[in-house]
Amino acid sequence: MTTTFRALLGATALCAIGGAAAAQDPVTLTIATVNNGDMIRMQQMTAPFTEANPDIRLDWVTLEENILRERVTTDIATGGGQYDVLTIGTYEVPIWAAQGWLAPLEDLPDDYDVDDLIPAVREALSVDDTLFAAPFYAESAMVMYRTDLAEAAGVTIPDNPTWTDIRTAAEAMTDRDAEVYGICLRGKPGWGENMAFLTAMANSYGARWFDTEWAPQFDSPEWQATLTDYLEMMTNYGPPGASSNGFNENLSLFQQGRCGIWIDATVAASFVTDPTDSTVADSVGFAQFPNKDGVDNHGNWLWAWNLAIPASSQKQDAARSFVAWATSKGYTDMIAEAQGWRAAPPGTRTSLYENPEYQEAAPFAAMTLEAINSANTQQSSVQEVPYTGGQFVAIPEFQGIGTQVGQTFSAALAGQMSADDALAAAQSSTAREMARAGYPK
Missing domain, CATH: 3.40.190.10 (Periplasmic binding protein-like II)
Structure with missing residues (x-):
């Protein structure tokens, strides 16, 4: 010292x-x-x-x-x-x-x-x-991407991308022979692991966890679109073994130059731009969390x-x-x-x-502050909701419920069940636990 x-x-x-x-x-x-x-x-x-x-x-x-x-x-x-x-x-x-x-x-x-x-x-x-x-x-959360890969692939990621922009870029950046994967997203089960990301993604698709009567909404078309697109992107353009990857695992993959796009916590920006640990430090761009075409709601969390x-x-x-x-x-x-x-x-x-x-x-400073300031934890969905939060539901029961749903969705990512079966299981287990907890209260 x-x-x-x-x-x-x-x-x-x-x-x-x-x-x-x-x-x-x-x-x-x-x-x-x-x-x-x-x-x-x-x-x-x-x-x-x-x-x-x-x-x-x-x-x-x-x-x-x-x-x-x-x-x-x-x-x-x-x-x-x-x-x-x-x-x-x-x-x-x-x-x-x-x-x-x-x-x-x-x-x-x-x-x-x-x-x-x-x-x-x-x-x-x-x-x-x-x-x-x-x-x-x-x-908050934002997009981190390889500017060199995007340029080589002839794709552009705007400052406020849609999921169509992200999917197009991920496909173009993927080179499995070189072990470069177009997109890396959380798959490790946990209410604060894969469900943090998937809840934010669902918000950006116009979905919600519960309606105003606390009925689970995994049988909604918005959740169907969210999970289907997530699984398809990760299956086609993601790394192998993604169901075991959380924040730290994806950080390592990105720093090694094996991810074209990583959507995760803004705090990662300092690590992916650090030349001491990141092989791609000089080739990182940033963008806001994507939204679904036609849905005015980026999935920024706080x-x-x-x-x-x-x-x-x-x-x-x-x-x-x-x-x-x-x-x-x-x-x-x-x-x-x-x-x-x-x-x-x-x-x-x-x-x-x-x-x-x-x-x-910190070239990411302005983007980070914008993401934090624009996060709406009081109304995370474009639909009416009875809860606050962002990438979580601020009730004591969510810790157990979110982890259980996270395990189900992680199993779907591992190929153990279909999106339809995973959503049906999430709907059933969440409804059961909420009834046990006495909702609506």
């Missing part, structure tokens, strides 16, 4: 954040987090925090996304108290806060600047104007990976110090100095997108 790092964080945010904690008895914070690139980077950059807070030690539990959700949900629902800091999403925060499972993030340092948080993100993490989680990075403190933690003061540090402006500055502005955690702070250095270093 350089002297500049110590000066930057030791003289500003860390002094204010860490002063109270340093006077306490030594504590070890157990932090549950996801194995995404930005979170791995955070673990590698915590020396300034631990040097400024010698009485706080950090114990990391790093898990794959689906496993993380399962373990932290079980722990917090039972009051197990295994973790002092949780990495959770915008789905969990308001539901868990309403249950009294999360400690409010009050009394944050003045230089934390809560008002600098992007309004849509801050609102998603608040209940009754009280913040219950701090965003580490936030995202998601944030956030740091929250379970109410069961006995180390809340120390945990609050760490959460404030890891999501502060000072942390962003440290990452920018160490790895460049492109690597700064995106999507959380207005000041980042007003920073000329970031704008110059």
Whole structure:
């Protein structure tokens, strides 16, 4: 760690954040987090925090996304108290806060600047104007594509493409002999894996999960078109074994130059344009999430990976110090100095997108901010719906229902059933679980 790092964080945010904690008895914070690139980077950059807070030690539990959700949900629902800091999403925060499972993030340092948080993100993490989680990075969804392959194939992907544009380009870019696949989309089952993407795609096709009486809508023509087109694109132009591919697997494929188009979280942009890890860093273009011809609804979602403190933690003061540090402006500055502005955690702070250095270093910045700001989590479908969300339905039961449907659709992608059979199974299982849960309520 350089002297500049110590000066930057030791003289500003860390002094204010860490002063109270340093006077306490030594504590070890157990932090549950996801194995995404930005979170791995955070673990590698915590020396300034631990040097400024010698009485706080950090114990990391790093898990794959689906496993993380399962373990932290079980722990917090039972009051197990295994973790002092949780990495959770915008789905969990308001539901868990309403249950009294999360400690409010009050009394944050003045230089934390809560008002600098992007309004849509801050609102998603608040209940009754009280913040219950701090965003580490936030995202929407967009198209990332190989500009060199598109040019060679003679196709154009506009800034606001339709699914017809995407399918045409994917077909033209596919070269199976060279192991280059026209399109890579999530197939790994999970409510936050393949169903995050497929729900967003369904929204862009004019579909909805439930009607206003909470009846499942998988028997609708919109869902029929969504799943049929998804399966056909992935079968004809996607990589083999796609039913096992989630965010990280598709990221790796794209960085290796094996995907023509990848539609996923905006946070991936910094990784696919990083020449250290990406073989195609100089040949990446960006576009908004597609919409179906005739449907005025791009599938932009709003998601944030956030740091929250379970109410069961006995180390809340120390945990609050760490959460404030890891999501502060000072942390962003440290990452920018160490790895460049492109690597700064995106999507959380207005000041980042007003920073000329970031704008110059991150060619995807404007597209990311546009996607985040245009995400409509209050009305994700063009049809009337009784729920909020975006790429999820914001009810407690969705975690189980979404994962079950995700397993069904992943099986269809693996060739184990047809689109019709998968939709019928999703309709039946969802109707059964919603009835058990007592909907409509």
